[in-house]
């Protein structure tokens with residue numbers, strides 16, 4: 001009996017220490033970075049969420065929200081993954097999220113390096129410029145997202161970007177490819193089923209990009225590459 005209570009006290013002391021420690025370190029163990037938690041509801045509210053996918057986006061610990069991942073040490077959100085794969089036979093179109101904007105509050109996620117909004121329906125809104133200000137991004141997947149108009153040259157500011165997937169944005173065009181040359185880390189680029197029929201400097205830049213290992217360009221209207 002006495003032995004058990006000693007163990008009990010020992011456990012209480014251990015637990016107390018853990019709590020004290022996690023209160024001292026403002027990391028994800030106590031939830032998430034407050035500024036990030038307060039910014040994200042604006043992003044959430046711009047969506048029509050038929051299936052309640054974002055219903056976890058309300059408690060104090062934003063690191064536990066569906067699709068969000070925080071770095072265990074610094075506590076900041078590093079991944080936002082709401083991508084859906086339309087290529088599976090069982091895919092249900094009414095299960096994807098829809099929105100008429102991508103709220104620029106995402107810029108508050110200063111450590112975000114992985115952004116996947118693929119397959120969600122953005123109702124042919126112009127391709128947002130502010131993606132080009134998310135300087136930490138290494139992975140950007142906006143395939144099947146139903147954006148329109150021009151890919152902003154601002155994307156050329158993403159010097160850490162390794163993966164850029166814009167496949168199947170049928171109404172998105174690129175006027176001039178020169179900005180892609182500034183993506184000096186790029187390894188994978190997918191621009192299939194976009195409208196590249198009028199794109200200037202495509203051929204020239206593709207020959208100059210240093211480390212692209214994989215390139216997808218089917219059905220982009222490339223009859224005469226210039």
Ligand SMILES: *[C@@H]1O[C@H](CO)[C@@H](O)[C@H](O)[C@H]1NC(C)=O
Pocket residue numbers: 050051092093094095
């Ligand atoms: C597709 O999703 C919607 C919304 O969740 C649901 O009402 C509908 O029953 C689903 N259809 C099929 C075929 O699973």
Ligand SMILES: *[C@@H]1O[C@H](CO)[C@@H](O)[C@H](O)[C@H]1NC(C)=O
Pocket residue numbers: 026027073074075
């Ligand atoms: C923890 O909070 C302190 C004081 O507010 C701040 O200086 C520090 O950068 C924070 N640490 C992390 C990992 O966010």
Ligand SMILES: *[C@@H]1O[C@H](CO)[C@@H](O)[C@H](O)[C@H]1NC(C)=O
Pocket residue numbers: 083084085086087118119141142143163165188
């Ligand atoms: C982007 O997302 C789509 C849909 O989920 C997926 O099929 C594709 O493989 C992703 N692209 C990359 C480069 O990971």
Ligand SMILES: *[C@@H]1O[C@H](CO)[C@@H](O)[C@H](O)[C@H]1NC(C)=O
Pocket residue numbers: 132153154155156157179
């Ligand atoms: C990003 O790129 C745009 C267009 O290429 C440029 O005008 C702008 O100054 C750049 N912004 C930053 C913060 O580098």
Ligand SMILES: *[C@@H]1O[C@H](CO)[C@@H](O)[C@H](O)[C@H]1NC(C)=O
Pocket residue numbers: 171173195196197198
């Ligand atoms: C492709 O974009 C050009 C403008 O750059 C436009 O004139 C043309 O109609 C578009 N083609 C398709 C199939 O949308």
